[in-house]
Amino acid sequence: MKNILIIIKKEIKDTLKNKAVFLQFVIMPVLTLIMENAINVEGMPELYFMKMFSIMFIGMAPLAACAAIISEEKEKNTLRVLMMSNVKPWQYLIGIGVYVWIICMCGAAVMSIGLKGKDVLIYLSVMGVGFAISILIGSCVGIYAKNQMVATSLYMPVFMVLAFLPMLALFNETIKKVSKIFYTQQIRMILDDMSFDGITYQSAIIVSVNTALAIALFFLIFKKKGLE
Amino acid sequence: MIRCKDIHKSFGEKEVLKGISFDIPNGKIFGLLGPSGAGKTTLIKILTGQLDFEKGEAYILNKDVSKLTGEDKADIGIMMDQFGVYERLSCMDNLKIFADIYGIPKSRIIETLALVGLEDAINKAASDLSKGMRVRLQLARVFLNTPSILFLDEPTTGLDPMTQKLIHKIILDKKESGCTIFLTTHNMEEAAKLCDEVALLNEGVIVDSGSPKDICRRYNHQKKILIHLTSGKDMEFTHDGKCAEQICRLMEDGKIETIHSSEPNLETVFLELTGRKLED
Ligand SMILES: Nc1ncnc2c1ncn2[C@@H]1O[C@H](COP(=O)(O)OP(=O)(O)OP(=O)(O)O)[C@@H](O)[C@H]1O
Ligand SMILES: [Mg+2]
Numbered sequence: 228m229k230n231i232l233i234i235i236k237k238e239i240k241d242t243l244k245n246k247a248v249f250l251q252f253v254i255m256p257v258l259t260l261i262m263e264n265a266i267n268v269e270g271m272p273e274l275y276f277m278k279m280f281s282i283m284f285i286g287m288a289p290l291a292a293c294a295a296i297i298s299e300e301k302e303k304n305t306l307r308v309l310m311m312s313n314v315k316p317w318q319y320l321i322g323i324g325v326y327v328w329i330i331c332m333c334g335a336a337v338m339s340i341g342l343k344g345k346d347v348l349i350y351l352s353v354m355g356v357g358f359a360i361s362i363l364i365g366s367c368v369g370i371y372a373k374n375q376m377v378a379t380s381l382y383m384p385v386f387m388v389l390a391f392l393p394m395l396a397l398f399n400e401t402i403k404k405v406s407k408i409f410y411t412q413q414i415r416m417i418l419d420d421m422s423f424d425g426i427t428y429q430s431a432i433i434v435s436v437n438t439a440l441a442i443a444l445f446f447l448i449f450k451k452k453g454l455e
Numbered sequence: 456m457i458r459c460k461d462i463h464k465s466f467g468e469k470e471v472l473k474g475i476s477f478d479i480p481n482g483k484i485f486g487l488l489g490p491s492g493a494g495k496t497t498l499i500k501i502l503t504g505q506l507d508f509e510k511g512e513a514y515i516l517n518k519d520v521s522k523l524t525g526e527d528k529a530d531i532g533i534m535m536d537q538f539g540v541y542e543r544l545s546c547m548d549n550l551k552i553f554a555d556i557y558g559i560p561k562s563r564i565i566e567t568l569a570l571v572g573l574e575d576a577i578n579k580a581a582s583d584l585s586k587g588m589r590v591r592l593q594l595a596r597v598f599l600n601t602p603s604i605l606f607l608d609e610p611t612t613g614l615d616p617m618t619q620k621l622i623h624k625i626i627l628d629k630k631e632s633g634c635t636i637f638l639t640t641h642n643m644e645e646a647a648k649l650c651d652e653v654a655l656l657n658e659g660v661i662v663d664s665g666s667p668k669d670i671c672r673r674y675n676h677q678k679k680i681l682i683h684l685t686s687g688k689d690m691e692f693t694h695d696g697k698c699a700e701q702i703c704r705l706m707e708d709g710k711i712e713t714i715h716s717s718e719p720n721l722e723t724v725f726l727e728l729t730g731r732k733l734e735d
Binding site for chain 1 (some may be wrong): 505
């Protein structure tokens with residue numbers, strides 16, 4: 228427990244100085260605030276930008292942050308020092324995961340400013356689940372890649388699928404059929420309805436299967452690669 | 456305390472360590488000398504449980520190195536240049552992480568940074584440190600807590616003579632307080648000054664070992680006397696009656712500028728044993 232907190236503390240100090248990761252955390256919330264307030268076209272669906280950016284946030288920030296943080300620590304050999312100082316791999320990974328999740332939730336809280344009071348709970352719950360799955364996938368990339376270069380090239384296609392397909396699906400029904408199998412599209416659909424009652428069995432099942440696959444992949448890669 | 460027996464290690468086809476054995480008693484400084492690529496770092500990795508090996512036995516703290524627990528690791532300090540620092544964090548914040556892990560108070564961090572002469576760089580980001588300062592930061596991390604075994608991989612390479620002296624003093628102080636120290640170096644003087652025992656490693660084999668003095672004495676078979684004359688000429692003499700007379704005459708005539716006996720140092724011993732220079 229102590230070590231997990233130490234990792235979280237370290238990351239808080241480091242993120243403020245790490246522009247690449249820091250931008251990931253703030254860009255979508257800031258864009259949302261600006262666009263929702265600045266652009267108001269007649270007949271545009273409610274919270275158009277907010278929903279679009281929320282999904283991009285899920286598909287981008289936790290993924291990129293986890294992949295970048297873990298692969299950098301491997302590349303610079305700081306992770307090895309932590310391991311030799313009796314920080315257990317699971318403590319490290321939980322520390323990074325919890326930290327990224329909390330920061331992303333803060334971002335989501337900022338994005339939820341335009342929501343009606345009763346919608347905030349469902350919004351944050353759904354976003355929280357989305358972040359968690361993305362964190363698992365981002366960690367898979369970070370653990371698998373041996374340096375930051377490899378991590379970036381691995382995470383790019385994943386990010387395109389998870390973040391962009393749901394956006395393209397707004398304009399194209401065929402793409403929507405494909406993107407439905409991913410949790411980001413399902414979360415988008417839940418956000419469109421914005422109520423717990425509106426969550427279909429199909430959505431619940433697909434998100435669960437996505438979660439299960441992410442967890443399985445995570446343990447598979449972790450078992451194969453470890454943290455060294 | 457640190458013991459290994461017949462260790463073999465290969466990377467692919469290439470056998471890097473070919474049967475290494477030694478035994479380091481508590482509270483001693485052991486120096487591993489060898490040219491670049493001899494396998495020094497590889498041996499440290501094996502002894503600290505970071506690397507598997509094919510054959511042999513390795514024990515530290517009376518435990519098989521593959522069975523070291525978390526508490527054991529807190530009792531082992533390792534400094535090697537492959538270990539990174541957090542580039543964006545300050546010296547203080549870098550050490551704070553490890554101080555928190557070991558439960559060490561903040562005052563001790565400042566103390567340790569002062570110990571290695573980094574007191575003016577406390578708030579400097581690690582990425583802004585010079586090479587020598589970075590080495591000192593890595594050393595500070597090891598000196599932060601008080602482990603009973605230290606592994607130092609070339610702790611003074613790239614440091615200026617003043618800082619080298621400083622580090623030597625810290626190492627000797629650590630020994631004084633009962634610490635067992637395993638260090639590698641290219642620097643013969645350093646080894647002769649610090650180490651109770653050295654082993655000369657060449658191409659994966661320990662070619663000789665013992666106290667630095669013993670080793671040098673053992674290879675003192677030439678026993679030459681070198682004389683530099685006031686005229687600028689250099690002369691070489693052996694230990695026998697005829698040479699003694701000659702030297703005596705030169706001395707009476709006041710022709711001698713300097714006179715030296717040429718005892719071998721670790722450098723020349725190494726050269727003789729392997730035909731290779733240590734530093735290059
Ligand atoms: N991970 C590795 N994979 C393949 N070969 C390796 C690996 N690590 C070390 N070697 C090889 O093992 C040999 C010994 O390397 P090692 O780093 O132990 O040398 P060293 O004595 O520490 O040298 P130096 O004084 O330059 O630090 C070298 O030939 C090196 O190429
Ligand atoms: Mg080395």
